[in-house]
Amino acid sequence: MAIALATREGLADADDIRTTSPLAVRGLTVSYGQKPAIFSVDMTVVPGAMTAIIGPNGAGKSTLLKAALGLLKPLAGQTTIFGKPVAQCRDRIAYVPQRASVDWDFPTRVIDVVLMGLYRQLGLLGRVRAAHRSKAIACLARVGMEDFATRQIGQLSGGQQQRVFLARALAQDADLYLLDEPFAGVDAATEKAIISVLKSLRDAGKTVVAVHHDLSTVREYFDHVYLINTRLVAAGSVEDAFTEDNLQAAYGGRLAGTQMDQLNGTLG
Numbered sequence: 001m002a003i004a005l006a007t008r009e010g011l012a013d014a015d016d017i018r019t020t021s022p023l024a025v026r027g028l029t030v031s032y033g034q035k036p037a038i039f040s041v042d043m044t045v046v047p048g049a050m051t052a053i054i055g056p057n058g059a060g061k062s063t064l065l066k067a068a069l070g071l072l073k074p075l076a077g078q079t080t081i082f083g084k085p086v087a088q089c090r091d092r093i094a095y096v097p098q099r100a101s102v103d104w105d106f107p108t109r110v111i112d113v114v115l116m117g118l119y120r121q122l123g124l125l126g127r128v129r130a131a132h133r134s135k136a137i138a139c140l141a142r143v144g145m146e147d148f149a150t151r152q153i154g155q156l157s158g159g160q161q162q163r164v165f166l167a168r169a170l171a172q173d174a175d176l177y178l179l180d181e182p183f184a185g186v187d188a189a190t191e192k193a194i195i196s197v198l199k200s201l202r203d204a205g206k207t208v209v210a211v212h213h214d215l216s217t218v219r220e221y222f223d224h225v226y227l228i229n230t231r232l233v234a235a236g237s238v239e240d241a242f243t244e245d246n247l248q249a250a251y252g253g254r255l256a257g258t259q260m261d262q263l264n265g266t267l268g
């Protein structure tokens with residue numbers, strides 16, 4: 001059966017999209033113990049768009065990203081990146097992990113963190129040349145962090161660290177950007193800087209997928225949304241899928257009155 005999916009330009013046939021989608025998962029099930037953290041999740045990310053993965057705490061959002069990247073072994077299911085196995089497409093993916101999962105005490109300068117994004121271009125034994133440094137500084141400039149290049153990463157604020165990890169992702173020149181809560185714990189200025197960089201990537205034809213918590217900005221920031229709570233609850237364009245019914249189905253009683261008040265006027 002051919003299903004029509006909304007793209008930024010219009011409707012496209014789902015069978016076509018599945019073979020070219022930047023990220024397609026089928027029946028993905030992952031378990032850390034007895035109970036699955038995600039169960040039989042399907043996802044077909046639309047190219048050249050911004051997609052949010054939302055759901056309550058513990059819903060399996062980070063697990064979905066990690067399993068899709070091949071960082072966790074699923075119990076069942078497959079992932080393809082641009083129609084190919086993940087291992088064949090690593091150089092097309094940039095991943096920005098959740099800030100809380102990174103050891104910020106490692107003694108590395110900001111510029112070296114960004115240069116790590118260039119390691120595929122450098123090769124394992126490749127020498128860092130002036131052109132690589134210039135590129136790393138240009139990526140830092142895109143996130144407003146060029147003046148911090150020689151600072152130790154552990155000496156930066158949380159928001160500044162987040163910007164540096166986005167700069168590393170930019171250095172990779174990827175086609176698919178996967179970000180786990182890029183706005184967690186950042187101030188309004190940093191959030192604005194990050195969303196502007198992500199939208200410029202999208203406008204350049206790149207695909208951005210982010211785990212996102214702030215329901216009040218989903219409409220403003222994203223084109224498509226996946227609501228999950230262990231299982232996939234709903235998916236589609238923000239206009240179609242980001243509805244009160246779907247949010248209640250995903251969050252259940254955890255969507256408190258104040259959150260609903262904040263959402264008033266932003267829901268489809």
Ligand SMILES: Nc1ncnc2c1ncn2[C@@H]1O[C@H](COP(=O)(O)OP(=O)(O)OP(=O)(O)O)[C@@H](O)[C@H]1O
Pocket residue numbers: 032033037055056057058059060061062063064
């Ligand atoms: N390394 C782990 N070992 C055991 N259980 C885990 C591990 N990582 C996650 N879990 C469990 O798997 C489930 C999904 O976790 P996950 O981090 O994917 O959720 P999430 O939706 O990203 O949550 P949050 O919004 O709180 O970041 C949770 O019940 C969590 O406790």
